[in-house]
Amino acid sequence: MGTVFSFDVRGGEPAAVRTALDEAVAQLRRADEVFSTYREDSQVSRLARDEVAVGECAPEVAEVLGLAAEAERVSEGWFSTRYRGRLDPTGIVKGWAVERAARRLASAGATGVSLNGGGDVQLLGTPGSGRPWRVGVSDPLRPGGLAAVVSAAGAAELAVATSGSAERGAHVVDPRTGRSAVTDLLSVTVVAPRLTWADCWATAAFAMGSREGLRWLESLPGVEGLLITAGDEVRCTGGLAAWLG
Template identity: 80%
Template structure:
């Protein structure tokens, strides 16, 4: 998946949690093997070349493509599992894989789980008594600075995902044109219960631009967002303030 994953795991029976952590890491490596567009032998690469059908792939491939199709429908086409005309579910795989890894650890008895995949974060439970998880959002215009701190207080599960140009340049494509999205935004951060969807919605909203993206994000249930324009203007959904901390 072309990025680094980190884990912060609290509580639970040590043996069970250790086994679950090993299983979670193995699942991430497996996801990379299935979905990497950088590997010619991955199932997604072979599927894109017509060497496999979806039915011949492992079940995870069909699962992710179905989720991607749902994201495309719900975003009116602004999210896509294609990149410049070729199959590429990268925009959903990282969030899906990180969320799945976090849930493996929680199911094993961990009382607090934080999985960070390249800056996108899924948290479950709590890190300690009366202490919520807090996630810093990097300021895309001020390297080393924070644009906001998101608190998971009162939520058993929360995800924070950011799409933008600060680290990877113009990598987000406008699905209507197949070219780099022309937008006034430099970053969109989405806060939602699920990292799978937070990651998709951040990408889709970035491609829409600040005004259309904000209106659309406001319409989604259980979703808050922070949008930052190239002109250093900050726009937020109405309920984001309740998540700042």
């Protein structure tokens, strides 16, 4: 997936959690092997070349493509798995893979899990009694600075995902044109229970632009957003304040 992953795991029986950690890392590596569009022999690359059918691929492929179809429906086409006419589900794979790996650790008895995949984070449980997980949101206009800090206080699970052009350049594609999305935004950060969806919604909202993106995020239950424009204007959904601290 071309990024760095970091784990912060608390509680649980050490041997069981260590085994789960090894399995979670193996899951992430497996996801890269299956879904990488940079590997000619990956199942997704072969699927894109019509060398195999979905039913001949690993079960995860059908699962991810089903989730992606739902994301495309909810976003009214602003999220897409097509890039210049070619199958490319990378917009959903990282969030899905990180969330799945985090849940593997929780299922092994870990009482607190923070799994960061390239800046997108899935949080489960707590890091300690009376202490919430906290995630800093980078300020795209001030390198090294923070635009906000998200607190997971009161949430059994919370995800934070950011899409934008500040760190990776113009990598978000407008599905209507097949070219880089041209909007007034520098970044969109989405807060939601599951990283699978938070990652998708951040990408879709960024492609929409600040006005339409904010309106759409407001319509999604359990989802909040922070949008920063190139003009240094900060816009946020009505319920975001409850997660800041």
